[in-house]
Amino acid sequence: MATLKKKSLPSFTILIASLILLMGFGGFAFLEFDRTKNDLVKMMDEQGFVLLDALMTTSQRSILAFQEIENQLQGNLLSTARLLAFLETKQRLEQAKLDSLTGLLGNYRIEIYDLKGRLLYLHSGGGQSGMISNDTMPEFIQPILKGEREELVAGFQEESYRREPQYIAAVSRPEGGALVLIAETRQPLQLRLQLGPGKLIQEIGSHPGVEYVVLQDSLGILMASRAITSISSIDSDDFLQLLLSRGDPSSRFLDYGGSRVREICGRFIFEQGSSVIYRIGLSLNPYTEMLKKTRLRLALLVLIFAAAGILAFSLVSVRHNIRTLSTLFNRVKTHTGNILENLEDGVIATDGVGHITICNKAAAEMLAFDPGDIIGKKCSDLDSQFSSLLQRSLTEKKPLERIKQKYLIEGMTRVLSMRTSLVYDGKGGLDSVILVATDLTQESNLEDEMRRKEKLSAMGELASGVAHEIRNPINAIGMIGQRFLKEFTPRQDEEEFQQLARTMIDETRRTHDIIERFLRFAAPPSLKPARQHIGTLMDECASIFKSSAAAAGIEFNLHVMNPDAELMVDSDQMKQALLNLLKNSLEAMEKGSVELKGEINGDIYQITITDTGTGIDPAIKDKIFDIYFTTKDSGTGMGLPIVYRIIQAHGGKIRLEDNPQGGTIVQIRLPLEGDNE
Numbered sequence: 001m002a003t004l005k006k007k008s009l010p011s012f013t014i015l016i017a018s019l020i021l022l023m024g025f026g027g028f029a030f031l032e033f034d035r036t037k038n039d040l041v042k043m044m045d046e047q048g049f050v051l052l053d054a055l056m057t058t059s060q061r062s063i064l065a066f067q068e069i070e071n072q073l074q075g076n077l078l079s080t081a082r083l084l085a086f087l088e089t090k091q092r093l094e095q096a097k098l099d100s101l102t103g104l105l106g107n108y109r110i111e112i113y114d115l116k117g118r119l120l121y122l123h124s125g126g127g128q129s130g131m132i133s134n135d136t137m138p139e140f141i142q143p144i145l146k147g148e149r150e151e152l153v154a155g156f157q158e159e160s161y162r163r164e165p166q167y168i169a170a171v172s173r174p175e176g177g178a179l180v181l182i183a184e185t186r187q188p189l190q191l192r193l194q195l196g197p198g199k200l201i202q203e204i205g206s207h208p209g210v211e212y213v214v215l216q217d218s219l220g221i222l223m224a225s226r227a228i229t230s231i232s233s234i235d236s237d238d239f240l241q242l243l244l245s246r247g248d249p250s251s252r253f254l255d256y257g258g259s260r261v262r263e264i265c266g267r268f269i270f271e272q273g274s275s276v277i278y279r280i281g282l283s284l285n286p287y288t289e290m291l292k293k294t295r296l297r298l299a300l301l302v303l304i305f306a307a308a309g310i311l312a313f314s315l316v317s318v319r320h321n322i323r324t325l326s327t328l329f330n331r332v333k334t335h336t337g338n339i340l341e342n343l344e345d346g347v348i349a350t351d352g353v354g355h356i357t358i359c360n361k362a363a364a365e366m367l368a369f370d371p372g373d374i375i376g377k378k379c380s381d382l383d384s385q386f387s388s389l390l391q392r393s394l395t396e397k398k399p400l401e402r403i404k405q406k407y408l409i410e411g412m413t414r415v416l417s418m419r420t421s422l423v424y425d426g427k428g429g430l431d432s433v434i435l436v437a438t439d440l441t442q443e444s445n446l447e448d449e450m451r452r453k454e455k456l457s458a459m460g461e462l463a464s465g466v467a468h469e470i471r472n473p474i475n476a477i478g479m480i481g482q483r484f485l486k487e488f489t490p491r492q493d494e495e496e497f498q499q500l501a502r503t504m505i506d507e508t509r510r511t512h513d514i515i516e517r518f519l520r521f522a523a524p525p526s527l528k529p530a531r532q533h534i535g536t537l538m539d540e541c542a543s544i545f546k547s548s549a550a551a552a553g554i555e556f557n558l559h560v561m562n563p564d565a566e567l568m569v570d571s572d573q574m575k576q577a578l579l580n581l582l583k584n585s586l587e588a589m590e591k592g593s594v595e596l597k598g599e600i601n602g603d604i605y606q607i608t609i610t611d612t613g614t615g616i617d618p619a620i621k622d623k624i625f626d627i628y629f630t631t632k633d634s635g636t637g638m639g640l641p642i643v644y645r646i647i648q649a650h651g652g653k654i655r656l657e658d659n660p661q662g663g664t665i666v667q668i669r670l671p672l673e674g675d676n677e
Contacts, residue, residue, distance in 0.1 A: 029298040036294045040287050041262070045251045048264030048280050051204055052249060055213070055278050056268050059197040070167070074153050077169035077181045080108060081151070084181075089174045098123040109182040112173070117145055120177075141170050141178045198223050204280070211261050211281035215268075218244075222276060231256075234277065243267055244275055253284075260284050346437035348386060352430040354378045354394050366416065366439050386418065386435055393420040393433045404440065415440045470515065478508035527570040527649055534605055535563025537571060538598055541578045545586075545596075552586055554594055561599035567670055569650055577646040580639050581609050581666055589613030592663070604669045612663040616656060624656065 084093065091097065098110060098121055110123040143149040154168040170180045197215065205213040205225020215223040218234050234240045243250055249266035256263075261281040268276050346363030350356050355378055359371040367386060379387040379394075393400055400420045417438040425431040481504040490497045542558045549556035578596075585594045592612035599606055616624060625644045647654045652670040659665050 026302055029302045033291075033295060033298055037291060040290055044262050044282055044287060045264065048251060048262065048282055049249060049266075051210075051213075051280055052264050052266045052278055055197055055200060055204070055215075055280075056266060058200045059268055062197060070155075073167050073183060074155075074169060077108065077167065077183060078151060078153070078171070081169055081171040081179050081181045084110070084179050085171050085173060088179075093121065095121045095123075109184075111180040111182070113141060113145070113178045113180065115145060115176040117141070117177075138168070138180070140168070141180060144170055144172045144178045147172075201225055209283045209286065211256060211259075211283050212279070213281075214279045215276055216279070217274065217276045231279070240265065240277060244277060254281070256281055262287070346435075346439070348390065348435045348437070350379055350390055350394070350433045352432065354380055354391065354433075356390075357432065358434075362439075363437060366414070366437055386437065389418055389420055390433055390435050393422065393435075394430075397422070397430065413441075415443075470511075474508050474511050474515070478505055478512070481505040481508065527573065529568045529570050529650075531566050532569050532571050532574075533563065534565045534567055534598055534607075535560045537567075537569070537574060538563075538578075538596060538607070541575055541582070542596060544575075544579060545582045548583075549586060549594060553591060554586060554589065555592070557593065557595045559595065559597040561597070562605070563598075565598075565600055565605055565672060567605060567672065569670070570646075573646045574650070577643040577668075578607070578609075580643050584639065585609060585611035585613060585664070585666075588615075588664070600672065601669075603672055605672050607668040607670070609666040609668075610659060610663065612659065612661060615658055615662060615664050621656065 087093065093112060098112075101123075110121075111119055112121040114120055138154070140152065140154040143152060149172070151171040152169070154170070167183045168180065170178050173179055201213045201215065201223050202225055204210055205228075210225075212228045212231070213225045214221055214228060214231055216231070216234065220233065221228070221231065224231075232240075234244060239250070239252060243265050244267055247267045249264070251262060251264050254261055254263045262284060264280040264282065266278050268278055346366045347358060347360045348356065348363050349358035355376060356374050357376075359374060361371075363386075364371050367384065369384075374382060379390040389400060389403070399422055400418075402417050402419045404415065404417045417440050418435060420433055420435045422430060423432045423434065481501050485498060485501040485505065488497075538558065538560050542556070546556050582594065582596065589611060594612075595608075595610045597608045597610070599608075625640050644654060647668055647670075650670055652668055655667045655669075657665040657667065
């Protein structure tokens with residue numbers, strides 16, 4: 001390992017670093033100031049848009065209210081005009097008659113025209129009468145004089161000689177001509193101004209922080225808050241022209257009256273579709289004061305951080321060696337940890353008093369627990385085989401030689417080889433105890449499989465030899481029995497003779513069948529493999545088995561996850577193997593369920609048979625595939641060994657496991673054929 005040289009940072013480096021830090025904090029302060037400024041502008045805009053929305057809402061309501069007043073005025077005029085037309089059908093309306101109806105007609109002005117548009121009579125609403133020249137005949141009554149309309153409303157009009165707004169309506173006379181009613185509208189218009197946006201404009205304009213509120217159109221100012229006599233026109237302002245055409249509310253900074261304001265503008269659709277603009281000017285004094293305070297605070301923060309940065313960098317030379325050593329230590333620690341985590345052997349270590357300090361990935365997977373659940377705990381508080389071995393080494397202060405045992409972990413039998421070693425500190429005290437576990441399950445399974453193959457082969461050869469030796473005598477006995485039955489007739493006890501002869505023939509046939517099974521078992525299975533969809537194969541097995549399950553009162557379920565997967569199998573022999581296993585599951589229970597499931601698992605197809613029966617006694621699990629071994633009173637011990645040889649001949653593997661819910665799980669793993677997903 002290279003020797004570390006102690007180095008100190010030069011003053012110039014510290015100065016440069018401090019300047020960089022100061023520039024960094026300055027940039028941060030600038031960005032923070034800019035963000036604060038934007039937030040303040042946004043807040044002002046939100047306040048202005050709220051005021052603008054209030055103005056527009058009030059204006060809209062004012063228009064609706066005035067429209068209601070106009071509708072009522074129109075209805076009253078038309079009703080009075082129709083009443084006069086009805087009265088004229090009873091009695092001619094002359095000047096004296098009109099004057100007598102002053103109380104009924106109120107303050108409406110009434111004009112009566114003949115068919116040619118000549119003014120016949122005039123009632124001014126105050127009881128006065130008079131005439132005007134025919135040259136002043138209003139043009140709007142022409143449709144009534146021509147008979148095109150029965151009645152019409154001219155709405156608000158200005159009288160040429162009075163220049164005051166009036167509301168006018170007219171109806172046709174029974175004998176021809178027109179009845180015209182005119183109402184003065186000074187009072188409704190004043191009411192409109194009082195209830196409309198004008199009052200709200202004055203109220204908003206008087207608030208502190210609001211410089212002005214203006215309602216203007218392309219011709220000039222329509223309404224404004226107090227002391228506002230002039231403001232930029234729409235035609236001379238590109239911003240207002242764009243707002244008038246686009247319609248969306250906008251805001252901007254504007255110089256007004258020698259000061260800077262934030263102006264909020266919005267377009268409003270007024271009567272008869274005409275567009276006007278509301279302009280609200282907000283004072284920037286609070287905005288400017290807050291920016292000054294923010295600028296001062298940020299400047300102080302920059303100075304504080306800069307001073308702290310210089311002080312921190314002054315300590316760099318002192319901490320440089322510490323960081324270097326720490327980096328090297330962490331590098332060594334990480335390298336050691338990576339080696340430990342990638343070991344195939346499981347490693348668990350404790351300190352001198354038994355607290356678990358290390359548990360690598362292999363140990364966690366091997367012993368099926370979460371390292372976080374045991375790190376820091378005392379091994380004596382844990383109920384497991386590895387903790388007892390660690391505690392034993394701690395107590396006896398000596399390492400344990402390799403111990404090979406079988407453990408049941410999450411329903412699976414695993415073969416583990418464990419040993420411990422002791423590590424002492426420089427003073428001779430016990431520093432730690434290390435347990436190393438090696439998983440020998442696969443090697444043990446291979447050894448068991450090799451022994452099983454050798455045993456099956458030897459017993460098969462023995463069965464073959466015995467079968468050959470006794471097949472011929474058995475056949476001869478069978479032939480003699482047939483001859484006795486056909487060629488000989490005893491003089492007495494004939495029926496008993498025939499029964500004994502038949503029994504001898506049946507028993508020789510049964511013995512012959514057993515011999516044939518022995519011979520078939522002794523010889524390697526003769527396969528006739530063909531490409532087969534696994535879904536079809538399992539459906540055929542299910543259709544054969546489900547009737548037996550139903551008769552026994554057992555629930556049967558079939559789940560084929562990848563039915564189109566293809567296997568190269570001898571269909572008949574594979575069905576024989578599956579049905580034999582299903583039959584064993586059925587015979588192992590009085591009630592419950594059997595499930596046949598198939599699914600792709602990597603590059604193999606896995607067939608699983610799960611039952612909820614009595615399960616397999618652990619004491620006989622290693623003998624279950626041995627020839628002649630059986631737990632049934634009438635069994636021959638040939639079924640499962642034949643299944644084993646069929647699966648093995650297909651290049652597959654078979655494994656038995658305990659079902660956590662009770663019963664047995666049989667897994668068959670077969671190689672996939674072709675490109676199966």
